[in-house]
Amino acid sequence: MTTTQFGVGGLTAIVTGASSGIGEVIAERFAADGADVVVCSREQENVDPVAEAINAADGEGGDDGDGGRDGSEGGRALAVECDVRERDAVEALVEATVEEFGGVDCLVNNAGASFMASFEDISPNGWETIVDSNLTGTYHCTQVAGGVMRDDGGGAVINVASVAGQRGSPYMSHYGAAKAGIINLTATLAYEWAKEGIRVNCIAPGFVATPGVESQMGVSADNVDRDEVERRIGTSEEIADVAQFLASPASSYVVGETITAQGVPRIEESPEA
Numbered sequence: 001m002t003t004t005q006f007g008v009g010g011l012t013a014i015v016t017g018a019s020s021g022i023g024e025v026i027a028e029r030f031a032a033d034g035a036d037v038v039v040c041s042r043e044q045e046n047v048d049p050v051a052e053a054i055n056a057a058d059g060e061g062g063d064d065g066d067g068g069r070d071g072s073e074g075g076r077a078l079a080v081e082c083d084v085r086e087r088d089a090v091e092a093l094v095e096a097t098v099e100e101f102g103g104v105d106c107l108v109n110n111a112g113a114s115f116m117a118s119f120e121d122i123s124p125n126g127w128e129t130i131v132d133s134n135l136t137g138t139y140h141c142t143q144v145a146g147g148v149m150r151d152d153g154g155g156a157v158i159n160v161a162s163v164a165g166q167r168g169s170p171y172m173s174h175y176g177a178a179k180a181g182i183i184n185l186t187a188t189l190a191y192e193w194a195k196e197g198i199r200v201n202c203i204a205p206g207f208v209a210t211p212g213v214e215s216q217m218g219v220s221a222d223n224v225d226r227d228e229v230e231r232r233i234g235t236s237e238e239i240a241d242v243a244q245f246l247a248s249p250a251s252s253y254v255v256g257e258t259i260t261a262q263g264v265p266r267i268e269e270s271p272e273a
């Protein structure tokens with residue numbers, strides 16, 4: 001990923017849910033490639049270390065002292081506490097981004113949460129929490145950041161859904177419904193905003209080993225029962241690869257798509273096994 005077409009240097013990107021897992025790696029990747037990144041999560045103390053590490057990085061991801069917008073070296077990072085379910089907080093996040101970096105070129109709607117439960121056991125509060133964290137948060141961030149992109153002549157929105165939004169996924173009905181909503185929002189908004197120069201796309205990851213998966217499901221790359229999983233477990237870096245493509249000029253002809261990133265089903269002789 002060294003050619004200009006696949007680069008994100010010089011862009012300003014907001015990455016939600018960037019205190020751990022996939023979002024953290026996307027933010028690190030974008031900054032290493034020269035993008036200025038605004039990283040957010042619900043807790044300032046969770047997201048501060050991510051921005052500090054990016055800003056401290058030497059040569060890749062650090063401030064090159066030239067204002068950071070020419071893409072020649074690593075980009076800068078700003079950490080902002082923001083619960084994407086709260087409209088006021090999202091507005092403050094976008095305002096802070098514009099104030100610090102002058103605009104928003106790319107929004108990665110990565111923040112999300114889930115828990116496993118039978119449909120009949122999901123309380124109204126549990127349902128609302130998961131739908132709000134995933135779908136409504138995406139709505140807030142996209143509407144607010146999209147307003148800035150429209151005024152500035154365009155940008156890229158990258159939503160993070162899940163394969164659980166593309167097919168039935170037992171004990172994840174709230175999450176699957178929310179992620180299916182994100183996939184549909186992607187396709188619909190891509191039509192509406194094409195004339196504004198805003199490309200809206202989505203990533204649907206399969207099973208990726210992250211702190212969130214470990215805490216929510218007790219499963220990690222180390223303890224997973226390989227007979228139980230149909231496909232190789234992915235890495236956050238592999239999802240960041242797709243995000244970088246969707247943020248870069250290399251994907252200029254890709255609009256309204258959901259790119260599934262889940263490997264292939266394991267068969268004995270497969271190198272993926």
Ligand SMILES: NC(=O)c1ccc[n+]([C@@H]2O[C@H](COP(=O)([O-])OP(=O)(O)OC[C@H]3O[C@@H](n4cnc5c(N)ncnc54)[C@H](OP(=O)(O)O)[C@@H]3O)[C@@H](O)[C@H]2O)c1
Nearest residue numbers: 017019020021022041042046083084111112162208210212
């Ligand atoms: N890992 C997988 O297998 C997998 C598969 C498919 C899709 N995904 C999707 O990929 C995304 C990242 O997942 P992950 O596995 O990397 O999860 P993770 O490690 O739990 O990270 C989730 C991130 O979202 C933040 N967050 C949660 N609720 C938030 C809210 N309301 N407002 C702002 N930030 C919030 C968390 O930070 P704080 O706790 O500090 O707020 C954290 O930074 C999610 O949308 C998830 O649904 C993951």
